[in-house]
Amino acid sequence: MSRRLVKMMNTLTRLRRASCEPGQILLLLPRCIQHSGCEQRIANDIQECRRCGRCKVKDLLEMSERYGTRCAVATGGHLALELARDEGVRTVVAIACAKELQEGMKGIFPKPSVGIINLWPNGPCVDTDVELDRVEAAIERLIKE
Ligand code: SF4
Numbered sequence: 714m715s716r717r718l719v720k721m722m723n724t725l726t727r728l729r730r731a732s733c734e735p736g737q738i739l740l741l742l743p744r745c746i747q748h749s750g751c752e753q754r755i756a757n758d759i760q761e762c763r764r765c766g767r768c769k770v771k772d773l774l775e776m777s778e779r780y781g782t783r784c785a786v787a788t789g790g791h792l793a794l795e796l797a798r799d800e801g802v803r804t805v806v807a808i809a810c811a812k813e814l815q816e817g818m819k820g821i822f823p824k825p826s827v828g829i830i831n832l833w834p835n836g837p838c839v840d841t842d843v844e845l846d847r848v849e850a851a852i853e854r855l856i857k858e
Pocket of ligand 1: 769
């Protein structure tokens with residue numbers, strides 16, 4: 714059910730032709746995408762990432778810099794909502810599990826958002842992954858439309 718809802722919300726965002734300046738897009742990462750052996754405190758400040766490449770935080774951070782979007786790590790649903798509700802944020806591209814996305818996207822509605830369900834090569838909540846091309850396509854669509 715969660716997956717279907719995320720898909721529906723994504724379609725809705727597309728139909729609404731949501732668009733904005735890159736700096737008004739928030740790219741939101743889940744804490745579990747950080748490598749479990751990494752001790753950098755990226756939840757406080759994503760710039761703490763040393764870009765070693767052991768996890769996708771490096772790629773996502775570089776992607777956000779390339780497009781000029783905001784980028785942050787959410788340690789939980791509550792913080793994610795707080796970050797997404799910031800006045801300067803017009804749209805959100807969020808990476809998380811289907812359940813978190815469903816709650817978050819509903820929580821910030823009517824603010825447009827795109828949810829990208831993460832991958833679990835090691836099971837839930839640890840060393841999760843994401844398809845970078847899907848994240849990039851979502852950002853490009855929001856900037857272009
Ligand atoms: S890419 Fe960044 S967050 Fe990931 S393991 Fe390396 S320093 Fe840590």
